[in-house]
Amino acid sequence: MLDPLRERSFRFYFLSRSVNLVGTTMAGISLVFAVLEVSDSPTALGTVLAAHSIPMAVFLLAGGVIADRFGRTRVIQACNVLAGLTQLAIAALVISGAAEIWHLVVLTALNGTVASISMPALAGIVPALVPRDQLQPANVLLSLMRSSMTILGPSVAGVLVVAVGPGWALAVDGATYLLAAALLLGARIPPRERIGEQESMLPELREGWQVFTGTRWLWVVVLGFMVLNALEQGAFNTLGPVLAKGSAIGEHGWGLILSAEAAGFLVMGLVLSRVRLQRPLLWGMLGMGLYGLPMVALGTTTETAVVIAAAFVGGMGVEVFSLGWNLAMQENIADDMLSRAYSYDALGSFVAIPVGQLAFGPLAVVFGLQQTILVAGLVYLVVVALVLTSRAVRTLPRAAAPGTVGAAPVG
Template sequence: MTWSAALAPLRNRNFAWYFASRLINMLGNMMASIALAFAVLDITDSPSALGQVLAAHTLPMVALLLYGGVIADRFPRTLVLQFSNVASALSQGAIAVLVLSGHAEIWMLVVLSVVHGAVSGIGFPAMASVLPQLVARSDLQPANALISLTRSAMMVLGPTVGALLVVTIGSGWALAVDALTWALAALLLVPVRIPPKEPTGAPADTIRELREGWSFFWGTPWLWIVVVGFGVLNLIHAGAWSTLGPAIADDTIGRQGWGFVLSAEAAGFLVTTVVLLRVRLERPLLLGMLGALLMAPPMLVLGVSPHLVILVVAAFAAGAGTEVFGMGWNLAMQENIEDGMLSRAYSYDALGSFVAIPIGQIAFGPLAAVFGYRPVLITSAVAYVVICALVLSSRSVRTLRRVPTTPEPAVTSGTS
C-alpha cells in the first residue's frame, strides 16, 4: 500500500469532516479525565468520592450500550453522534459552571456524570459503526489506521494538555474547554452527508430489534467467541495490569518508571498504527489474537522481576499487539457485518467486553492481599495466554479473511 493510498480517505470530504470531529473529540476526552479528577479532589480529598463520580459515568454507559446500538441502526448515525456530542457538551459545561462558581457538590457531579455516561452509551455504537458509510470498502483499513493514529497521539498529548490547563487556569476552566470540544465535534459533523437508511417497512420495536441483534451475535461464531474471550481478557488486564501494576511499580521501579512503561505502551500503539497504514492485514482475527498474546509478557515480568528496561520493551510490544488486534477487529466487523446490523453488533461487543472490567478492578486487590502479588500476576499471565489460545482454537476465528475489494467509487460524493 503506497502512502498515497494510505492517506486516500482524507481526500474524501465526508471522512475528512468526521476525522476532524473525532480528533477534537478525542483530545477533549483525554483532557477530561484528569480535569474531572482534580475538580473532584478540589471539592474533597476523598478517593471514594472520585470513584463514585467515575462509576456514575461508567454504569449508565454500559447499561445503555444495547439501546444505543438499536438507535444507531434505526436513525442516521451522524445525527445520533451530534445528539450525543451536544448532550455531552451541556453536561460537561454544567459541571464546569458549578466548579467555577464554587457551588459544586459531589452529588451534583454524580448526577451530571450519570447524564454524560448515558449519552455516551447511546453514542458509542454509532461512532464505532459509521465508518463504512463514509469511505469505500477498499479504504477501510487506512481509514481505521488514521483514526487509531490520532487516538494514539491523543493518549500522549491529551493528559499533558489537560494537566497544563488544570495547573495554569484551574480544573473548572479545563472542564469548560472539554465542553467546548464536544460542541465543536458536533458542529464539524454538520457537513457530513451519508445516504439515508432505507425504510424496512416494519414498525419500530426496540425489543424485537434487540432480539434480532442477539440472534445475529450468537449466530456468528467468530463474533461471540472473541467477545466472550475479551470479556475475560479485559477483566484480567484491568485487575493485573491497571490495578496491581501501579502498586507494584510504587515499590520497585517507581512512579516515574511506571510512567515510562505506560508511555512505551502508547508508543507501541503509535508506531504500529503507522505501519498498518501501509501493511494489509489479510487474516485480521488470527493476527489480532496473536497480537493480543503480547499483553501476557508484561504481566509476567511485573510478577517475576519488575525490571524497568525489560518492562518498557515488553510494554512497547504489548501496545503494538493491542493495536494489531484493534485494527483486525474493526476490519472483521466492518467488512463482514451488513450495515443494518453493525451498530447492534458493536453494542453487544462493547457490553461483553466492558461488563467485567469493574470486577477485575475490585477483585484483584483483595486477591493480591491474600495470595501475594507475584502468584496473582503469574497466574494472570498464564490465564491470558490460555484464553487467547482458546479463542484461536476456533476455526471461524483463525480462517476469517479480508473481504476481497475491487476498484469502486467512493461511498460518498465530494472530495476535500
C-alpha cells in the same frame, strides 16, 4: 493512506474525532487523579470508574437500535453535546474544590450513559463514509490519529495534574466535545431506507441477536473480551494509578506509561498502513497477548522505564487487534446490521468491566497491589490462548471487494 480524506464526509468526521480525542486522552488520567485527590482509596476510584461503565453495559443495545433508526451522525452529535456538558460540570466541581465522590459518581454515570448510546454509531459509521476498497486505509488513518493524540494527551494531562490540578484537563475535554459536534455538521450520509418501520425496538434487537449468535468468530472473541477487559480495567487502569501514586513512578510517570502505550499504537499503525492484514483475528488475538506484558511488568517492578517498554509493546499488539476487529466486522456484517452487531459486541465486551473495577480494589487490600496486578496479567495471557483455540477465529480471512472473483458473502 490519505485517499479517504478526499471524501468530504469522512474528512469532517476525521476532524471531529481528532478534536474530540484531544480532550478525551487527557480526561482519562485527569479523572483518575481527580478522584484520588478527593479520596486515596482504590475502592473509591473503582466505584467512580464503574459508575461510567455500568450505564455503558445497560444502554449499549438501545444505542445500536437508535443509531440504525435515527442516523449515526445525528446520534453522535447529540451525544457529543451532552457528554461535553457533563464533563464541564465535573471540571467545575474539581477546579472549585467542591467535588465529592458522589458528585463524581453521578456525573460520570451520566457521561457513561451518553457514551453507551454513541458508541455503536461511532463503530458503524466508517463504511458509510468511504468506498469499501478504502476501509483499511480509513481505519488505519483513524488509528494513527487516535494514537498520535493518545501519545500527547496523557503526558500533558500528567503535567497539568501536577502543575494546576486535574480539573483543567477535564475542562478541555468538555470543550472539545462541543467543538466536535459542530464539525460533524459537515459530514453527510444519505438516509437509509427502512422497510416496515417498527415502533418497538424488540424486533430489531432480535435481528441483531441472531446475527451475533450466528457468527461464531464474533461471539467467541466477545466472550474472551468479557474476561480480558475486566482484568485490564480492574488491574491496570484501576490499581495501576494507585500503585504509581504511592511509588517512584508518580503521576507524571503514569502519564508517560500511557503515552508509551499510545506510541506503540502509532508505530504499528504506520506498519499496517503498508501491510494488508490477512487473517485479521488470528493476528489480532496474538497482538492482544502482548497486552498482558504491561500488567506483568507492573506486577513485578516499579521501574518506570521497564513498564514504559512493556506498555509500548502492548500498545503495538492492541493496534493490530483494533484494525483486525474493525475489518472483520465491517467486511463481514451487513451495513444495516452493523451498529446493532457492534452494540452486542460492546455489551458482551464491557459487561464485566464494572466487576473488575469494583472487585480489584478489595482484592488489592487483601493480597497486595503488585501481587494482584501480576496474577491478572498471567490470567490475561491464558484467556488469549483460549480464544485462539477457536478455528473460526484463527482462519477468518479478509473479504474480497465487491465484484472481485471469490468475494466472501456479507451478513
